[in-house]
Amino acid sequence: MLIIFKELTKQFEQSLLDSLEKNDKKGEFEILRKNLITQSSKEEFGDYQCNVCLSLSKIFKKNPRDISNDFINLLKKNKSIAKLCKSLEIAGPGFINIKLKDEVLINEIISNIQCNRAGIPLIRKDLDRGLSNKVIVDFSSPNIAKEMHVGHLRSTIIGDSISRIFELRGYEVLRLNHVGDWGTQFGMLITQLKDLYSNDLEEIGKIKISDLVEFYKESKKRFDNESEFQKRSREEVVKLQSGDIKSIKAWKLLCDQSRQEFDEIYKNLKIKIEERGESFYNPFLKSVIDDLNLKKILVEDQGAKCVFLDGMTNKEGKPLPLIIQKKDGGFNYATTDLAAIRYRFNKPPNGDDASRIIYVTDHGQANHFAGVFQVAKKAKWIPENCQVDHVPFGLVQGIDGKKLKTREGETIRLKDLLNEAVRRAKEDLLKRLEDEDRYENEEFIANTSRIIGFGAVKYADLSQNRITNYQFSFDKMLSLNGNTAPYLLYTLVRILGIKRKNDFVYDSKDFQYVNYENKSEWKLIRKLLKFDEVIISIEKDLMPNRLCNYLFELCQTFNRFYDQVPILKEEKNIKISRLNLCDLTAKTLKLSLELLGIETLERM
Numbered sequence: 001m002l003i004i005f006k007e008l009t010k011q012f013e014q015s016l017l018d019s020l021e022k023n024d025k026k027g028e029f030e031i032l033r034k035n036l037i038t039q040s041s042k043e044e045f046g047d048y049q050c051n052v053c054l055s056l057s058k059i060f061k062k063n064p065r066d067i068s069n070d071f072i073n074l075l076k077k078n079k080s081i082a083k084l085c086k087s088l089e090i091a092g093p094g095f096i097n098i099k100l101k102d103e104v105l106i107n108e109i110i111s112n113i114q115c116n117r118a119g120i121p122l123i124r125k126d127l128d129r130g131l132s133n134k135v136i137v138d139f140s141s142p143n144i145a146k147e148m149h150v151g152h153l154r155s156t157i158i159g160d161s162i163s164r165i166f167e168l169r170g171y172e173v174l175r176l177n178h179v180g181d182w183g184t185q186f187g188m189l190i191t192q193l194k195d196l197y198s199n200d201l202e203e204i205g206k207i208k209i210s211d212l213v214e215f216y217k218e219s220k221k222r223f224d225n226e227s228e229f230q231k232r233s234r235e236e237v238v239k240l241q242s243g244d245i246k247s248i249k250a251w252k253l254l255c256d257q258s259r260q261e262f263d264e265i266y267k268n269l270k271i272k273i274e275e276r277g278e279s280f281y282n283p284f285l286k287s288v289i290d291d292l293n294l295k296k297i298l299v300e301d302q303g304a305k306c307v308f309l310d311g312m313t314n315k316e317g318k319p320l321p322l323i324i325q326k327k328d329g330g331f332n333y334a335t336t337d338l339a340a341i342r343y344r345f346n347k348p349p350n351g352d353d354a355s356r357i358i359y360v361t362d363h364g365q366a367n368h369f370a371g372v373f374q375v376a377k378k379a380k381w382i383p384e385n386c387q388v389d390h391v392p393f394g395l396v397q398g399i400d401g402k403k404l405k406t407r408e409g410e411t412i413r414l415k416d417l418l419n420e421a422v423r424r425a426k427e428d429l430l431k432r433l434e435d436e437d438r439y440e441n442e443e444f445i446a447n448t449s450r451i452i453g454f455g456a457v458k459y460a461d462l463s464q465n466r467i468t469n470y471q472f473s474f475d476k477m478l479s480l481n482g483n484t485a486p487y488l489l490y491t492l493v494r495i496l497g498i499k500r501k502n503d504f505v506y507d508s509k510d511f512q513y514v515n516y517e518n519k520s521e522w523k524l525i526r527k528l529l530k531f532d533e534v535i536i537s538i539e540k541d542l543m544p545n546r547l548c549n550y551l552f553e554l555c556q557t558f559n560r561f562y563d564q565v566p567i568l569k570e571e572k573n574i575k576i577s578r579l580n581l582c583d584l585t586a587k588t589l590k591l592s593l594e595l596l597g598i599e600t601l602e603r604m
């Protein structure tokens with residue numbers, strides 16, 4: 001319905017402008033045109049509403065209902081509006097409720113039935129914005145030799161979904177894994193590796209560390225407690241940075257082994273991502289400093305080079321610094337991010353030529369990114385009309401509201417968490433099969449539990465308003481009732497079941513009739529028509545939970561429709577019309593679940 005919405009907005013703007021001009025108030029137009037028409041707050045009010053008359057009444061110093069009356073009369077004279085709208089009515093203190101004509105909605109639904117993208121428009125590549133269509137999504141990004149924890153899982157799931165939405169819209173998406181593969185911690189890790197395994201160049205490449213996370217913990221303990229170890233670790237950092245062959249080989253080994261563990265998770269969850277870690281930006285760090293110096297942005301403070309941030313203060317009210325180079329000459333996490341922004345917006349060969357960069361990390365990094373963005377803007381590294389967004393998310397908690405832990409109080413390993421979801425999904429499925437006296441083979445059971453288990457974890461995460469903390473509960477996410485993946489998957493299976501039962505051959509493409517007599521049928525049509533607006537709003541605000549909410553409502557609307565109207569028993573025309581609505585619902589569900597990174601099932 002986006003096209004209708006846009007057309008309506010354009011025409012309303014025209015009428016608003018006319019009425020302002022008549023009253024010599026043209027200057028107010030820019031403010032008033034913002035959100036001129038919006039979705040109706042309640043379905044029964046109509047399709048859209050317009051609240052501008054309340055503001056107009058203050059400007060014209062007249063009663064808002066009188067203004068509404070005049071404005072409606074003016075709107076009704078507009079031919080395009082008359083073509084689209086069934087009614088424009090005053091409500092409350094002076095709102096205008098807008099109802100679209102039935103045939104307008106029906107034409108739209110017919111075109112969506114025939115469209116294999118369920119009505120989602122592609123971006124217009126021919127519109128020369130002077131910008132590339134490249135969007136970088138920086139997500140997942142675990143740290144080498146450290147645990148990939150639930151925070152990284154959230155980033156992975158949210159980042160993947162955002163990437164998929166941009167891909168569907170036709171953007172060129174570069175999915176980047178900004179892994180923490182550089183920094184002083186490698187000094188202690190390599191020293192530990194040499195002590196524990198081998199200091200021999202040939203041997204280093206063959207080492208197999210059984211438990212990297214344990215290994216990290218042990219090295220950290222030694223680093224904190226043994227001064228001699230600490231000294232050697234510091235020397236090792238210098239060696240690594242100067243490119244010593246042995247150190248580099250050890251570093252690569254650590255990265256490779258971590259990568260294998262990360263890749264297993266990506267493979268399971270079917271995540272596509274390109275690794276480009278912090279080390280990639282090493283060669284560009286020095287020029288970050290040089291350019292900031294040249295632009296006179298850098299300040300020396302107690303030996304460190306930093307930028308004091310506008311509008312960001314510490315507890316004592318003093319401006320916060322973003323430290324770019326430490327006193328000892330070392331660079332920071334922020335320095336790498338500055339080099340990365342610069343590289344990503346730059347044109348090739350030394351750049352990606354992106355027009356938007358999206359960073360998905362936990363909320364704890366909000367200040368880091370605000371600082372980095374501010375400095376990058378000051379340095380003019382973000383080209384005009386290009387955009388950077390931090391997509392923050394809250395913590396994952398156990399049902400007790402505390403940090404997610406195993407019963408023994410250990411942090412839960414991602415692998416175990418995903419396996420547990422699949423195990424429980426299988427348990428539920430076996431019970432269901434028993435209750436229904438159904439037999440399914442091993443392959444069906446394994447595949448179905450995997451899809452439901454992984455889908456449930458992903459959906460539980462995506463369906464939350466990402467900014468708030470969320471409580472991780474296997475019971476809730478695996479339930480067949482409520483806003484869960486199993487409920488959506490089940491609704492889809494239900495629709496596919498109807499189609500299997502239907503033995504009547506029809507071609508939806510040739511069919512131009514949609515019945516809308518029944519109330520629940522009409523509600524389904526309207527719900528289906530909202531899909532494109534949801535997707536476009538996510539592209540703007542990066543909130544995948546809106547898609548989940550929409551899908552939940554769509555499924556509820558569909559299930560009500562299915563419970564209330566006969567489909568296969570109807571006469572031919574109505575049957576085809578309803579089957580077409582089933583098809584479009586299934587298509588919308590499948591496509592959306594794909595956008596959420598969730599595989600679908602024919603039966604479950």
Ligand code: ARG
Pocket residue numbers: 138140141142143178179180337340359360361
């Ligand atoms: N490695 C970081 C962490 O685990 C996340 C990196 C996010 N991306 C970035 N460009 N800083 O917290």
